[in-house]
Amino acid sequence: MTVPSHPSGSPLRERMIEDMSLRGFTEDTRRNYIHCVKAFAAFIGRSPDTATAEDLRRFQLHQTQAGMRPPGINSAVSALRFFFTVTLDRPDLSRRLTVVRQPRKLPLVLSVEEVARLLEAAPGPKYKAALGTAYGAGLRVSEIVALKVTDIDRPLDAYMAVRDTRN
Incomplete structure (x- = not known):
């Protein structure tokens, strides 16, 4: 079973779901990655495929300032890296994401x-x-x-x- 495909789902979302399916991601991982990309899109206020390096930097800063813990931030980093590297074929942007070290x-x-x-x-x-x-x-x-x-x-x-x- 996969993340439900909604009639209102964008082609970009559908492509990401397909990319995750091809790689055998678990249902929980798929759901989490979609959630993280949606949160990023909501933060920047537009489609995530139009994001800039500055948008990613601001998003990570926002997560840190909001008190998000390292595992949550790193989960979003993994999701966004996948999205930009695999789904959008824009690895240049994904390199800007920083993994937060947990003490x-x-x-x-x-x-x-x-x-x-x-x-x-x-x-x-x-x-x-x-x-x-x-x-x-x-x-x-x-x-x-x-x-x-x-x-x-x-x-x-x-x-x-x-x-x-x-x-």
């Missing part, structure tokens, strides 16, 4: 007592080992689930192969 949060560090209580609460040695490994290595749930016994080296200079990580 990294420090992880929550448990006290020695809290870690001890966590491990004591484990229902058995298997779970205790999994929790201890996960916390000690800073693994995510998906990384723990993907971990196999063969991923762990047993000598004193032990290492662990972690697969399918985000970064």
Whole structure:
């Protein structure tokens, strides 16, 4: 299923939907990209295919000043980059868009007592080992689930192969 095609949908919108379909974008991504381009068009007050580099700069400035968070701004950057690069074949404009860096949060560090209580609460040695490994290595749930016994080296200079990580 695709983003609904409305009789009032512009040829430009239809082309963007087709471009996203050709590339296998998910329904959520399609919906989000259309929303972002509509928001940009509403901001500049005219069709987005007439946009200038200054329009894009002003739009990003507006988003920042309105208190929009980095993930929302970056979502709009991705949508507009796609729109200008693929749908309009105007990559020169898309290069003007700036990704906003999100400050990294420090992880929550448990006290020695809290870690001890966590491990004591484990229902058995298997779970205790999994929790201890996960916390000690800073693994995510998906990384723990993907971990196999063969991923762990047993000598004193032990290492662990972690697969399918985000970064």
